[in-house]
Amino acid sequence: MNATVRSDALEPYVAAFDAARPFAGETEAARTLAFERFAELGFPSPRDESWKYTNLRRLESRRFSSTAPDTGAMLRAATVPELAPHRVVLLDGRCVASRGPGMPPLSGVRIRTLAEAIADGEPQSALFRVPSGGGTERFAALNVALCPDVLVVDIDEGARLAEALQIDLASSGTERGMSHPRLLIRAAAGSSARIVLRHAGGEDAEHFVNAFVEVEAGPDAELRLYRLQAQGGRGFLVERLEATLGQRALLEIHDAQLGASLTRLDLNARLAAPGSTARLTGLFLADGSRHMDTHVHVDHLAPHTTSLVDYRGIAAGRGRGVFNGKAIVHAGAQKSQARQVSRNLLLTAGAEIDSKPELEIYADDVQCSHGSTTGQLDPAALFYLRSRGLGQHEARGALTRAFAGAVLSRMDHGPFAAAVHATLDDRLVRLLETTE
Amino acid sequence: MLKIHNLHASVANRPILKGVDLEVRGGEVHAIMGPNGSGKSTLASVLAGREGYVVTDGTVEYLGQDLLAMAPEDRARAGVFLAFQYPVEIPGVNNAYLLKAALNAIRKQRGEPELDAFEFLAMVRERMKLMQMDESFLNRGVNEGFSGGEKKRNEILQMAMLEPRLALLDETDSGLDIDALRVVANGVNSLRDPARSIVMVTHYQRLLDYVEPDVVHVLSDGRILLSGGKGLALELEKRGYDWVRHEARVA
Numbered sequence: 001m002n003a004t005v006r007s008d009a010l011e012p013y014v015a016a017f018d019a020a021r022p023f024a025g026e027t028e029a030a031r032t033l034a035f036e037r038f039a040e041l042g043f044p045s046p047r048d049e050s051w052k053y054t055n056l057r058r059l060e061s062r063r064f065s066s067t068a069p070d071t072g073a074m075l076r077a078a079t080v081p082e083l084a085p086h087r088v089v090l091l092d093g094r095c096v097a098s099r100g101p102g103m104p105p106l107s108g109v110r111i112r113t114l115a116e117a118i119a120d121g122e123p124q125s126a127l128f129r130v131p132s133g134g135g136t137e138r139f140a141a142l143n144v145a146l147c148p149d150v151l152v153v154d155i156d157e158g159a160r161l162a163e164a165l166q167i168d169l170a171s172s173g174t175e176r177g178m179s180h181p182r183l184l185i186r187a188a189a190g191s192s193a194r195i196v197l198r199h200a201g202g203e204d205a206e207h208f209v210n211a212f213v214e215v216e217a218g219p220d221a222e223l224r225l226y227r228l229q230a231q232g233g234r235g236f237l238v239e240r241l242e243a244t245l246g247q248r249a250l251l252e253i254h255d256a257q258l259g260a261s262l263t264r265l266d267l268n269a270r271l272a273a274p275g276s277t278a279r280l281t282g283l284f285l286a287d288g289s290r291h292m293d294t295h296v297h298v299d300h301l302a303p304h305t306t307s308l309v310d311y312r313g314i315a316a317g318r319g320r321g322v323f324n325g326k327a328i329v330h331a332g333a334q335k336s337q338a339r340q341v342s343r344n345l346l347l348t349a350g351a352e353i354d355s356k357p358e359l360e361i362y363a364d365d366v367q368c369s370h371g372s373t374t375g376q377l378d379p380a381a382l383f384y385l386r387s388r389g390l391g392q393h394e395a396r397g398a399l400t401r402a403f404a405g406a407v408l409s410r411m412d413h414g415p416f417a418a419a420v421h422a423t424l425d426d427r428l429v430r431l432l433e434t435t436e
Numbered sequence: 437m438l439k440i441h442n443l444h445a446s447v448a449n450r451p452i453l454k455g456v457d458l459e460v461r462g463g464e465v466h467a468i469m470g471p472n473g474s475g476k477s478t479l480a481s482v483l484a485g486r487e488g489y490v491v492t493d494g495t496v497e498y499l500g501q502d503l504l505a506m507a508p509e510d511r512a513r514a515g516v517f518l519a520f521q522y523p524v525e526i527p528g529v530n531n532a533y534l535l536k537a538a539l540n541a542i543r544k545q546r547g548e549p550e551l552d553a554f555e556f557l558a559m560v561r562e563r564m565k566l567m568q569m570d571e572s573f574l575n576r577g578v579n580e581g582f583s584g585g586e587k588k589r590n591e592i593l594q595m596a597m598l599e600p601r602l603a604l605l606d607e608t609d610s611g612l613d614i615d616a617l618r619v620v621a622n623g624v625n626s627l628r629d630p631a632r633s634i635v636m637v638t639h640y641q642r643l644l645d646y647v648e649p650d651v652v653h654v655l656s657d658g659r660i661l662l663s664g665g666k667g668l669a670l671e672l673e674k675r676g677y678d679w680v681r682h683e684a685r686v687a
Binding site: 379390392 | 534
């Protein structure tokens, strides 16, 4: 009985896989392997620990099909405001504007599509690798099977990019459309770059975006990712971000999750070589009936590695947030530091955030800490502001912005920070008016 | 200005104020003194509209309006200001933002235009000089990491900016050294005005050496037992509060 239900849920994906055949460039074998992995794992059951607070029944019950290329949508996607001087647009997972007219060349970066990478002899093992483990392995496998393109971004050895690169993961907004954007970002030794990753589009349509982003930072590389998730309000979004760091490499992720209807982000960082550092900070706003689930997993695999995870969540209305942070300090990763902070704010009685920081330590000379709080706006602070003449909305807004500000103030890319502030302000004004 | 009649108030179902009567006219400075637990701070909190204080009986009339029916922000906009005994630290909310937002909310209520950035800065600079505060305080979080004295100075700075009609000072002198007390008192005195009334709640007579009250009241067990001129404060300082309570019982 159960098996029948499972196969029903997988049926649209089987159809999508069949429709995508034949695959270009002799990639069929790798794709088929990935699809079999997805089919084997299937959708998570409610008993699956890593999906404890996130029920995918709604996603499973919809029949999504792969979005066809859409010229009109391509043009619209290319006109949304830019947050950086250089931009690449993946529309429904297809690269539409890597070197469009008016786009100045950004020296020190090589950006290729899947076809170009294959033509260059890029090994399929790099392009179609399925990550193992974690609750989103199944979706990453599905992405590898179905991604219409792979955007390969290589930052040259020693290149220090003065300007940021923006990569839009845009949705065309096809009702019941699904897409599988795939990114591979490699920062070679000694390079330094800032990349804005923006999820946008799909405003009025129920759609499903299943993204898979791989990041490799070589020795002494510095990579700063600014992730702005402003997906349309009826969207489902699952994303796996898998990062591996080399010696003394630095990865910073600044994450702002503001959109979509149901989201799951798995952010996995492997501190694989001595001296590597990951700083992962983020904010999510689960208002309305939004459900946002974030899992951050850091593996300390080498000595002298450092991780700082600092996430803040805000929930309002019937919104629901989930934060699961896990740091594992493996045997031999001596002199490592792992710090995790999860702070959460509930603006209304119906909102909920479940936060669970976890630490596993198998080395004896390490510094680790974790903390988690969930609470409401401080009534004493609220009264203080109102006693100075600020109205209820303005006082609540000021305190909420102050709460978010602790992570937003570290988002040091100006246009990105401005876009996050503007969206947050706009949403706070609306949600505070309706949650009086 | 302010007429309090038979005010009863409870905190967590415990009666604290048990029939306070008090009238403050325009331009007057009143001191409310009394032993710990007499209800002094409760009175200030009730007047400012703090949550958790339930008025069970009585009335408070402020400039002809029913003060108790007003939300805290509406009281502030109508010219009531409470200088907190324990000013709240609010990291992430900028001091300058609060001053400007508060000032403009009150100006809007008065039908005055908002101040532009230049006018605001000129005004706040002048008031900060008076309070001997460094301008760097403007860009810090509200009271964030301020010392006890700095917090109290910041309260009076806000008061000087907002120019209230009725200022309530709740133990503004507590925790101040003598130099800070002088600065704070100087700030309060600069705001004495025929159109402004000041009610100071204090445990000690010390502040009254610097800010001379017109009337001194003794609050004990939720009632005003005795009222008099500034000489009463000196007598309290010498003799304590017990004799007042004793005389009240005899009477």
